[in-house]
């Protein structure tokens with residue numbers, strides 16, 4: 001494995017008295033798609049939030065492209081090349097589709113010609129966004145909002161894309177379309193960390209996966225190995241599995 | 248007296264006072280939209296803007312330049328208040344925010360009294376602007392300052408409209424008002440957006456203060472209090488947190504007050520503010536979120 005693009009070391013995060021992550025380590029190689037699985041409340045979103053600097057780690061380190069980022073503010077983390085498509089989409093409902101996309105490029109201070117051109121590429125990737133570009137984002141369907149959230153993150157031209165449950169509240173047919181788009185991104189070399197409840201979908205796209213339970217990594221391996229070991233994955237979810245399986 | 252001219256006269260009156268309410272309530276709504284905070288110190292930016300203009304005129308600066316300077320100083324004062332007083336308590340409980348903004352109000356007003364005493368001072372309006380324009384044998388009367396108020400408000404609103412729909416920073420400000428957490432995740436510099444919101448809000452309040460002083464002829468440390476209350480009503484009618492709502496609410500309130508004075512018996516006029524508050528309460532019972540509801544309450 002080449003030098004990791006992202007290296008999370010022994011990360012501990014707490015919300016007040018609630019410890020959400022207890023010593024999580026994880027790494028992602030350039031071009032790799034890594035799935036992060038686990039039951040509700042396992043700490044998946046917390047890990048993504050810690051990577052993008054929205055919540056602060058109590059302990060541990062996050063190294064991106066060789067440089068520690070755990071003390072940088074979110075805006076600077078976006079500028080170094082990490083974009084986050086958050087849980088629940090979080091598009092700006094009163095802003096138009098076009099305006100939402102434009103703001104995705106704001107952190108890196110993109111020139112007008114640049115964000116205009118980038119926006120066209122996402123209108124091409126998701127033509128429905130072009131049809132709806134002057135509509136406010138709040139009027140879009142769940143699936144359309146998800147396409148917008150992913151595109152808004154990509155407008156930052158990230159080297160690492162964090163995706164939190166893109167299938168949440170999205171019709172199955174649309175989810176398939178969305179994952180096809182993600183697969184084409186992967187083919188172009190985009191590195192991704194994908195949080196998903198839909199294990200089958202996630203493992204079909206990912207190269208490797210980690211399973212989190214109550215703030216700890218309880219299982220990790222290649223996607224192929226985990227696909228073959230469905231009993232082990234289910235056990236890790238439920239908490240009957242002990243220890244970490246080496247990759 | 249011709250009814251048409253009478254109506255025109257009342258419309259001018261309503262627009263002149265409505266403009267001021269709109270200018271003040273925009274800032275209240277802008278800050279509330281982003282920080283969910285009722286900024287009581289907002290009215291004091293009117294005082295800062297008006298006194299700064301007065302001082303500049305006394306120092307020999309031409310009136311027009313002094314007004315621009317006064318507005319800029321008002322804007323700067325708002326930014327300083329945010330940086331010094333509000334940022335340290337950001338994210339605290341509503342009570343903490345409320346007490347902080349009340350404390351800032353007291354400090355600013357007492358500072359005003361310390362420097363300028365609490366007695367009203369004459370606002371040095373050039374005689375030219377104070378001229379009364381009388382048309383149709385005195386059936387239509389307004390001062391030049393009424394016209395200037397409308398023109399200045401128009402320009403300010405056009406600028407604001409352009410800023411929040413065409414510039415990245417303005418869009419970011421609206422985004423922050425809709426979902427501060429998401430704005431943070433997207434990588435918008437939230438601290439900077441908040442400072443800019445305070446600069447805009449306070450600059451508008453400063454402008455309103457200068458125009459208010461020009462219309463009433465005097466400047467005093469507590470001058471922001473009544474307009475602040477009115478601006479709260481205007482912002483709430485329009486939908487607290489919505490910029491178009493604040494503008495709409497400001498002009499509606501101006502129209503309502505003018506109508507009470509113009510069309511109801513003069514014995515009722517002293518109760519104008521009480522009637523307005525009663526109507527506000529009645530209105531909120533039917534439409535608690537205001538005319539233009541604010542979408543997107545999701546917060547991280």
Ligand SMILES: Nc1ncnc2c1ncn2[C@@H]1O[C@H](COP(=O)(O)OP(=O)(O)OP(=O)(O)O)[C@@H](O)[C@H]1O
Nearest residue numbers: 015018019020038039040041042043044045046047
């Ligand atoms: N803002 C918060 N304040 C307090 N506790 C929180 C907060 N956010 C999350 N938690 C707690 O931290 C733990 C991990 O939450 P997290 O959202 O990271 O889980 P998740 O794996 O993303 O779950 P889900 O699949 O439901 O999205 C949970 O116990 C949760 O209750």
Ligand SMILES: [Mg+2]
Nearest residue numbers: 044045046087
């Ligand atoms: Mg989650």
